[in-house]
Amino acid sequence: MSRPPARSHGRLSIRASARPRDLMAETARPGAWTARVVTLFPEAFPGALGLSLTGKALAEGLWALETLQLRDFATGKHRNVDDTPTGGGAGMVMRPDVVDRALAAAAEGTSGDWPVIYLSPRGVPFSQGMAQRLARADGVTLLCGRFEGVDQRVLDKRRVLEVSIGDYVLTGGELAAQVLIDATVRLIPRVLGNAESAVEESFSEGLLEHPQYTRPNDWDGRQVPEILLSGHHAKIAEWRHAQSEALTKERRPDLWRAYLARTGRDPVEGQELSDAQTIAGKGEQKD
Numbered sequence: 510m511s512r513p514p515a516r517s518h519g520r521l522s523i524r525a526s527a528r529p530r531d532l533m534a535e536t537a538r539p540g541a542w543t544a545r546v547v548t549l550f551p552e553a554f555p556g557a558l559g560l561s562l563t564g565k566a567l568a569e570g571l572w573a574l575e576t577l578q579l580r581d582f583a584t585g586k587h588r589n590v591d592d593t594p595t596g597g598g599a600g601m602v603m604r605p606d607v608v609d610r611a612l613a614a615a616a617e618g619t620s621g622d623w624p625v626i627y628l629s630p631r632g633v634p635f636s637q638g639m640a641q642r643l644a645r646a647d648g649v650t651l652l653c654g655r656f657e658g659v660d661q662r663v664l665d666k667r668r669v670l671e672v673s674i675g676d677y678v679l680t681g682g683e684l685a686a687q688v689l690i691d692a693t694v695r696l697i698p699r700v701l702g703n704a705e706s707a708v709e710e711s712f713s714e715g716l717l718e719h720p721q722y723t724r725p726n727d728w729d730g731r732q733v734p735e736i737l738l739s740g741h742h743a744k745i746a747e748w749r750h751a752q753s754e755a756l757t758k759e760r761r762p763d764l765w766r767a768y769l770a771r772t773g774r775d776p777v778e779g780q781e782l783s784d785a786q787t788i789a790g791k792g793e794q795k796d
């Protein structure tokens with residue numbers, strides 16, 4: 510059987526193959542954070558990950574991307590990867606034996622902290638915190654679903670973590686995998702040009718980011734806020750922080766409540782709690 514041709518992205522070669530180690534980026538630095546993606550559509554990668562900062566970092570070997578074609582692990586004349594749902598119902602389900610062989614191959618050569626994730630609308634919600642934890646791992650294996658999803662038994666057997674990128678249903682896991690990889694890779698040291706930018710972004714402090722402006726100062730009759738032209742860095746930082754708080758309070762009450770609780774302020778009124786109240790709980794009940 511002839512192999513699909515390699516596709517070149519910069520100096521990285523991505524090939525649909527059953528043997529992940531064949532796919533190691535020639536340029537990936539030893540120990541580079543690696544995303545191994547099990548998918549029926551390897552051609553969807555690197556997709557948007559091949560652009561801009563993530564693409565440059567990929568070409569420079571700061572991280573590595575490997576794809577495994579799920580169909581390569583199917584057997585029989587038709588190499589079926591799916592079958593009808595047991596108990597009836599619409600659609601098809603990805604077969605446990607095929608997924609199991611693919612995940613076994615994806616596990617080859619992995620060591621250390623290497624989670625295995627199935628992108629799934631019923632998974633735990635993906636978050637900036639999860640991206641931070643994944644960026645500290647050695648790599649991640651991502652299983653992209655199609656059809657009605659994956660037979661539960663292989664997820665249980667391999668203790669796969671289900672992760673959702675939001676409360677909506679996509680056609681397949683490939684876009685979700687790219688979202689997860691993008692958010693993670695940009696936290697790997699040296700991937701972002703300016704190390705500061707990841708610190709100031711939305712969610713890094715549990716708040717949404719303040720509004721951003723650039724030149725010209727007067728555009729279409731609209732001025733940039735005066736404070737940003739003052740050159741007074743402490744006052745600018747204070748203004749930005751206040752903007753972040755106001756935006757978070759208005760748009761994301763869930764994040765705002767968590768932020769208030771973390772910073773020791775009253776989650777209901779937004780009031781500072783005294784140390785005694787914080788330790789004792791939320792203060793005395795009124796009659």
Ligand code: SAM
Pocket residue numbers: 627628629630631652653654655656657658659672673674675676677678679680681682683685
């Ligand atoms: N029947 C499934 C359900 O209702 O939960 C939906 C399957 S969906 C059509 C096909 C695949 O897309 C899933 O197996 C999963 O890999 C991916 N997918 C869809 N929505 C997703 C989401 N919100 N987050 C992560 N992956 C998602």
